[in-house]
Amino acid sequence: MDRTITIINETLVELFNDILTIEQTALKQGGFNDLSVTEVHTIEAIGMYVPRTMSEVAATLGITVGTLTTAVGNLVKKGYVKRERSEEDRRVVKIALTKRGKLAYRIHAKFHSDMVKETVKGLSKEEERVLTSALEKLNRFFRDKYHIKNCKKD
Template sequence: MNKSEHVLNKLLVQLFNELLEIEHDALKNGPFSDLSITEIHTIEAIGMYTPRTMSEVASDLKITVGTLTTAVNKLIKKEYVTRERIEEDRRVVMIRLTKKGKLAYRVHEKFHSDMIKETIKGIDDKEEEILISSLEKLSAYFTYRYHLSNTATENK
C-alpha cells in the first residue's frame, strides 16, 4: 500500500468505527435507550407513513424474513411496531410504526441531520461537491463489490 492508500484505509476504518460508536452512545444516552442500533435501523427501514410488508423491509435491510421476524417481535414487545395480516391474503404480514416508533424514527432522523450539518460546517460549496462526488464513487464501488460477492456466493 502506498502512503495515500494507507491514509485512506486508516481514515475509512476510523470513520466507520467512530460513526458506530457515536450512534451507539446517542442511543444509549437518549430517550430510546431500550433500542439497539439494529432495532433503530429496522424502525428506519419500516418508515413513517405507510405500512410495509415484512418482505419489503427484509429486502431493504438485506436480511431474511425470519431474521426480521425476530427483530419485529422484540419491537412489538417494546411497543414501537405493530403487525397485522391483510384480509385479502392472510399470508401477507404488514408492519407499521406505533406513535412511539414514529417518535424514535424522528429523533434518529434528527441525529443524522445534525451529524451531517456538523460534517459540512466550515467547508465551501466546491469542497462539499468534491466530498459528495467522492462518497458517491466510494458507495458505488462498495455496492458493486457487495453485489459481485453475492452473485459469486449464489453461483456456488
C-alpha cells in the same frame, strides 16, 4: 501511494467505528437505551407512514425474512412496532411503527441530519461538491464490488 492507502483504510475504519459509537450514544441520550443501532435501522426501514410487508422490509435491509421476524418480534415486545392485517387481503400481515417507534424514527433521522450538517459546516461549495462526489464514488464502488443492492426505500 502506500501511505495514501494506509490513511484511507485507517480513516474508513475509524469513521465506521466512530459513527456506530456516536449513534449508540445518541440513542441512550435520547431515551432509547433499550434499542440497538441495528434495531433503529430496522425501524428506519419500516418507515413512518405506510405499513409494509416483512418481505419489503427484509429486502430494504438486505436480510432474510426469518432474520427480520426475530428482530420485529423484539421490537413488538419493546413497543416500537405493531403487526396488522392487510385490509385488502387478511392473510397478509404488515408491520408499522407505533407512536414510540415513530418518535425513535424521528430522533434517529434528526441525528443523521445534524451529523451531515456538521460535516459540511465550514466547507466551501467546491469542497462540498468534491466530498459529495468522492462519497458517491466510494459508495458505488462498495455496492458494485460486493454486489450490494440499493437498500433505499422506494
